[in-house]
Amino acid sequence: MPPFTVVIPARMASSRLPGKPLADIAGLPMVVRVARQALLSQAERVLVATDHADVLAACAAHGVEALMTRSDHACGTDRLAEVAALLALADDAVLVNVQGDEPLIDPLLIDRLAGLLDGDAPMATLVHPLASREDMFNPNVVKAVLNQQGRALYFSRAPIPYARDAFAAAAGELPSGLPVFRHIGMYAYRVGFLKVYTALAPSPLEIYEALEQLRALWYGYAIAVAQVDTAPPAGVDTPEDLERVRRLLASSIK
Numbered sequence: 001m002p003p004f005t006v007v008i009p010a011r012m013a014s015s016r017l018p019g020k021p022l023a024d025i026a027g028l029p030m031v032v033r034v035a036r037q038a039l040l041s042q043a044e045r046v047l048v049a050t051d052h053a054d055v056l057a058a059c060a061a062h063g064v065e066a067l068m069t070r071s072d073h074a075c076g077t078d079r080l081a082e083v084a085a086l087l088a089l090a091d092d093a094v095l096v097n098v099q100g101d102e103p104l105i106d107p108l109l110i111d112r113l114a115g116l117l118d119g120d121a122p123m124a125t126l127v128h129p130l131a132s133r134e135d136m137f138n139p140n141v142v143k144a145v146l147n148q149q150g151r152a153l154y155f156s157r158a159p160i161p162y163a164r165d166a167f168a169a170a171a172g173e174l175p176s177g178l179p180v181f182r183h184i185g186m187y188a189y190r191v192g193f194l195k196v197y198t199a200l201a202p203s204p205l206e207i208y209e210a211l212e213q214l215r216a217l218w219y220g221y222a223i224a225v226a227q228v229d230t231a232p233p234a235g236v237d238t239p240e241d242l243e244r245v246r247r248l249l250a251s252s253i254k
Contacts, residue, residue, distance in 0.1 A: 004114040006043040009076045010100035012052040021055050026249040033103035035064040041107035049083045075212040081194040091192030104233035113188045121224035122193030127181035128231050142183040152223040
């Protein structure tokens with residue numbers, strides 16, 4: 001596994017859960033819990049990239065390294081590129097993007113992701129098998145289609161690959177053997193590619209699907225993908241999610 005740095009983007013602006021990075025979970029701000037999980041990985045360095053002084057202060061209070069970044073980034077990849085520039089990282093350095101709303105993230109997933117990059121794939125991500133017809137047709141569940149070598153062919157909110165005959169029969173289950181995967185929203189990048197990515201114009205696919213990884217595919221860059229057996233614990237997007245995670249951690253602490 002190459003040496004790598006984990007960067008945790010943490011924006012305060014959230015329409016569904018204002019102040020999300022600082023939401024209290026069993027006595028700690030959520031972003032601090034994410035960082036502590038990441039520190040259990042094999043990362044050489046873990047830091048939070050934020051756009052708000054309160055997040056910076058919370059990290060400092062709990063011994064978590066943090067950097068102040070601009071507030072006008074359109075996506076997390078742009079924020080990582082700024083971090084790479086601020087740290088003057090070499091082009092072959094590896095950064096892993098762990099979302100700031102994943103307080104239950106498995107450190108082994110972070111390690112698995114960091115080990116995926118090779119000379120042909122400057123970007124990597126994870127997927128798991130999708131078994132629910134409801135998830136298949138849910139636009140909030142991002143699907144991934146892979147090639148034989150485990151590289152991404154496409155990501156979409158649409159139900160792909162579409163099992164024409166089976167879906168026409170309106171069966172309640174997904175057909176056996178359908179190679180359908182749910183995308184796990186974690187990425188690893190080489191720093192040199194981050195510089196290239198941020199200089200590229202957004203692609204039409206990226207804009208319409210609202211999926212930033214499609215920019216890389218649009219311009220012909222390979223994305224390495226590893227399959228994991230099960231879905232990681234769900235992140236925190238809503239007040240209901242926050243209460244679920246609070247209950248889980250409270251029960252584990254007891």
